[in-house]
Amino acid sequence: MAGFLIKRFLQAVFVIVAVTLVVSFAIRLTGDPALMLAQGAGSITEDDLARIREALGVNKPFFVQYADFFIGIFTLDFGRSFLGGTPVIDLIKSALPATLMLAFASMFVSIVVSIPLGIKAAVSRGKWADQFIRIISLVGLSFPNFWLAIMLVLLFSITFQLLPPSGMDGFASFLMPALTMGIILTATNVRLVRTSMLETMQSQYIMVARAKGLSETTVLYKHALRNCAIPLITYFGLQFGGLLGGIVVVERVFNWPGLGTLAFDAVGGRDYPVLQAVITVLSLLIVGVNLLVDIAYGLIDPRIRTE
Amino acid sequence: MIKQGMRTAFMALAVAGGMLAASPAYADGTLTVSSPQDPGSWDPVDTFLVNWSSVATNIFDGLTYRGPDAKLVPGLATSWEVMDEGTRIRFKLREGVTFHNGEPFNADAVKFTFDRLMGEEGKKGPQRSNYAAIDHIEVIDDSTVDMHLTQPDPVLLTKLAGYGAMIVPPKYIAEKGEDYFNAHPVGTGPFKMVSYEPKVGVKLEAYDGFWGEKAKLSNLDYRFISEPSTAVAELQAGRVDLVIPPTIPIGMIPTIEEADNIKVVTTASPTVYALRFNTANGITKDERVRKAMIYGVDRKAIIDAVLGGQAAEIASFQGELSFGFDPDMKPLPYDPNKAKELLKEAGVAPGTNIQIDIRGNNATFNEVSQAVASYLQIIGLNATIKPYETNVMLNDIIPQGKTGEMFQQSWGGWTLDFDNTAYLMYHTGEKWNPYDSDEKLDALLESQRAITDQAKREAILQDIAKYAADRALEMPLYNLNAIFGVSDRVKNFTPVPDSRLRLNEVSVD
Numbered sequence: 055m056a057g058f059l060i061k062r063f064l065q066a067v068f069v070i071v072a073v074t075l076v077v078s079f080a081i082r083l084t085g086d087p088a089l090m091l092a093q094g095a096g097s098i099t100e101d102d103l104a105r106i107r108e109a110l111g112v113n114k115p116f117f118v119q120y121a122d123f124f125i126g127i128f129t130l131d132f133g134r135s136f137l138g139g140t141p142v143i144d145l146i147k148s149a150l151p152a153t154l155m156l157a158f159a160s161m162f163v164s165i166v167v168s169i170p171l172g173i174k175a176a177v178s179r180g181k182w183a184d185q186f187i188r189i190i191s192l193v194g195l196s197f198p199n200f201w202l203a204i205m206l207v208l209l210f211s212i213t214f215q216l217l218p219p220s221g222m223d224g225f226a227s228f229l230m231p232a233l234t235m236g237i238i239l240t241a242t243n244v245r246l247v248r249t250s251m252l253e254t255m256q257s258q259y260i261m262v263a264r265a266k267g268l269s270e271t272t273v274l275y276k277h278a279l280r281n282c283a284i285p286l287i288t289y290f291g292l293q294f295g296g297l298l299g300g301i302v303v304v305e306r307v308f309n310w311p312g313l314g315t316l317a318f319d320a321v322g323g324r325d326y327p328v329l330q331a332v333i334t335v336l337s338l339l340i341v342g343v344n345l346l347v348d349i350a351y352g353l354i355d356p357r358i359r360t361e
Numbered sequence: 362m363i364k365q366g367m368r369t370a371f372m373a374l375a376v377a378g379g380m381l382a383a384s385p386a387y388a389d390g391t392l393t394v395s396s397p398q399d400p401g402s403w404d405p406v407d408t409f410l411v412n413w414s415s416v417a418t419n420i421f422d423g424l425t426y427r428g429p430d431a432k433l434v435p436g437l438a439t440s441w442e443v444m445d446e447g448t449r450i451r452f453k454l455r456e457g458v459t460f461h462n463g464e465p466f467n468a469d470a471v472k473f474t475f476d477r478l479m480g481e482e483g484k485k486g487p488q489r490s491n492y493a494a495i496d497h498i499e500v501i502d503d504s505t506v507d508m509h510l511t512q513p514d515p516v517l518l519t520k521l522a523g524y525g526a527m528i529v530p531p532k533y534i535a536e537k538g539e540d541y542f543n544a545h546p547v548g549t550g551p552f553k554m555v556s557y558e559p560k561v562g563v564k565l566e567a568y569d570g571f572w573g574e575k576a577k578l579s580n581l582d583y584r585f586i587s588e589p590s591t592a593v594a595e596l597q598a599g600r601v602d603l604v605i606p607p608t609i610p611i612g613m614i615p616t617i618e619e620a621d622n623i624k625v626v627t628t629a630s631p632t633v634y635a636l637r638f639n640t641a642n643g644i645t646k647d648e649r650v651r652k653a654m655i656y657g658v659d660r661k662a663i664i665d666a667v668l669g670g671q672a673a674e675i676a677s678f679q680g681e682l683s684f685g686f687d688p689d690m691k692p693l694p695y696d697p698n699k700a701k702e703l704l705k706e707a708g709v710a711p712g713t714n715i716q717i718d719i720r721g722n723n724a725t726f727n728e729v730s731q732a733v734a735s736y737l738q739i740i741g742l743n744a745t746i747k748p749y750e751t752n753v754m755l756n757d758i759i760p761q762g763k764t765g766e767m768f769q770q771s772w773g774g775w776t777l778d779f780d781n782t783a784y785l786m787y788h789t790g791e792k793w794n795p796y797d798s799d800e801k802l803d804a805l806l807e808s809q810r811a812i813t814d815q816a817k818r819e820a821i822l823q824d825i826a827k828y829a830a831d832r833a834l835e836m837p838l839y840n841l842n843a844i845f846g847v848s849d850r851v852k853n854f855t856p857v858p859d860s861r862l863r864l865n866e867v868s869v870d
């Protein structure tokens with residue numbers, strides 16, 4: 055176990071170095087933050103720009119800047135935002151919970167809906183219920199999330215005036231963003247649960263369970279669902295990573311004060327420290343979730359644990 | 362395991378619900394404003410964004426003040442006198458004024474403010490360069506200061522009304538420190554800051570001790586919403602009372618006009634749009650070709666059809682609010698036949714390809730450039746539109762002279778003075794002028810900077826505009842209005858051209 059964890063830790067470090075290195079380098083190719091800061095200020099001279107660059111620290115060689123950033127990760131010191139000088143860690147501290155809560159809420163919506171629907175579709179394979187669920191999930195899969203978001207706002211905020219169209223203030227504000235993300239995830243997950251269930255249902259131990267005279271509910275939820283949980287957990291885990299990527303669009307439409315909004319603004323404003331920090335946190339999360347998935351395997355399936 | 366996952370998710374939701382409680386109800390006298398950007402710091406020295414100003418104009422005062430009518434009036438200085446051929450300005454300061462923390466406003470505060478702007482703290486920010494003419498402040502007595510200049514700056518009194526010249530409290534900053542001040546600003550304005558949540562919003566409340574007309578609102582809440590459709594949805598849902606520019610695109614005006622209880626209010630703004638020419642290479646090197654292209658595009662039709670009439674035609678790269686604007690100067694008329702003649706004269710074969718570079722993120726301008734391309738097609742030029750990401754265009758394509766034959770430039774200085782535009786666009790070697798070099802234009806531009814006689818300066822600025830138009834350095838397109846979305850519950854609202862929106866006279870039902 056210790057060896058496994060050390061190996062995974064080194065992998066995580068490698069992933070984070072690779073990702074942040076590429077992002078830090080690429081963003082620096084796209085424009086001068088000093089000019090960004092100064093262009094609204096009217097007349098600027100090359101001296102003014104040099105002065106601002108020095109204050110921002112972007113006059114140092116790239117690898118020095120990168121090394122400063124990387125060492126900072128270990129003390130959670132991500133520097134200061136170029137825009138206004140707020141310590142980046144303060145921005146992350148308020149944005150990370152917002153994003154995580156939205157991500158969990160979306161996963162929750164998706165899991166709660168997709169598992170029963172997937173099982174139903176698998177059980178009634180080929181019948182109208184199965185067809186119906188499959189068509190609905192295909193439709194769900196085809197929605198672009200920004201479009202879905204705008205339609206939800208139109209319906210629930212403007213026509214019926216039931217839900218707040220944007221911002222994060224209270225339970226009601228979670229519903230539309232979580233639903234937007236959740237519906238799209240659900241569409242994929244229903245199909246996955248269905249396929250996985252169908253495979254499991256054909257195995258011999260299900261036949262044994264039925265032969266023992268167990269009720270269909272026990273067979274389904276105790277024997278079948280547990281066994282098909284492994285591919286599902288892998289997939290949900292990976293999905294969580296994808297979810298964090300896709301959240302940028304949804305956060306923007308719903309003006310959600312999370313990491314996506316932070317990243318979007320940071321790219322637009324060439325705010326290197328903020329962007330680097332967001333990317334680091336996101337990579338850490340994705341690497342972390344993947345690690346958890348691996349550990350979870352062991353808990354679910356003792357065979358993997360002994361290997 | 363899945364059960365556990367659900368439980369975690371449930372808990373996350375429960376925690377979320379508990380932490381955030383219910384949405385706040387609107388107390389009487391609260392105005393909620395949607396602003397497109399969080400400036401990150403409220404320190405006047407750090408700022409460069411117009412949306413700093415839309416909030417901070419309510420918190421801070423300058424020595425001078427300029428309201429919606431664009432007239433310069435006394436602010437924290439009750440009067441001023443220009444001395445020593447424009448190299449010294451004596452200000453009489455308003456007495457009995459206090460900062461929001463109770464600290465008195467006096468000559469020391471003025472000296473501290475400008476020492477700070479021109480010193481170490483100011484060096485880190487972008488504002489200092491606008492005030493480069495200031496050498497030092499001399500305190501004459503508690504309510505009199507002399508501002509010594511290294512050279513006359515005819516626009517300085519205007520610049521003292523905004524941004525970097527806002528007067529800040531010396532004791533407060535010394536006690537609390539610079540970092541604290543960024544997020545907890547204190548000024549002498551009609552509203553004081555209550556709380557600031559980065560990326561979310563800022564809450565202000567009326568300051569009882571304000572020296573001028575006291576605020577009619579008890580509270581002023583700003584929310585940062587950058588996505589136009591989201592801001593308009595909030596306005597429609599009645600959760601936002603006022604959407605300030607630059608947020609609402611032309612295309613969304615009908616949506617607001619059709620909805621109940623909200624309306625669109627517009628006013629002339631300093632923002633002008635032009636397609637500037639690459640005067641160094643290609644067919645646009647020839648002045649006749651540039652003129653032909655201007656004749657060939659019906660700018661009036663574009664304003665009416667694409668911009669819904671929310672813009673005015675321009676003859677030079679400035680709007681009517683600009684000092685240096687000449688009402689007698691008329692735009693070149695739409696005349697496709699003349700355009701074709703000029704092209705023929707210049708030996709440009711029909712079907713010649715040209716490229717128009719634009720900023721890709723502006724849906725309205727995208728349509729405008731397509732209309733321009735269609736008009737150019739009629740006179741025999743095949744225009745390709747090339748969109749760039751805004752920052753790439755501003756930081757690389759234009760300054761490095763990598764544009765096609767034409768490129769988008771939108772501009773609008775808050776000082777409303779043509780010097781700010783013309784010098785940066787036309788003077789040799791300036792960042793926004795990668796192609797042209799004209800000795801006569803350089804001399805004109807430099808000459809007006811040293812003059813304090815405003816009438817003389819205005820005449821020179823008008824000459825500059827005419828000269829640039831004669832040489833056809835750009836295709837002037839239009840002067841766009843500032844567009845506000847306003848709820849009907851907002852009373853006594855006056856739109857401002859420059860985002861410096863002071864809301865002490867506004868009230869709500």
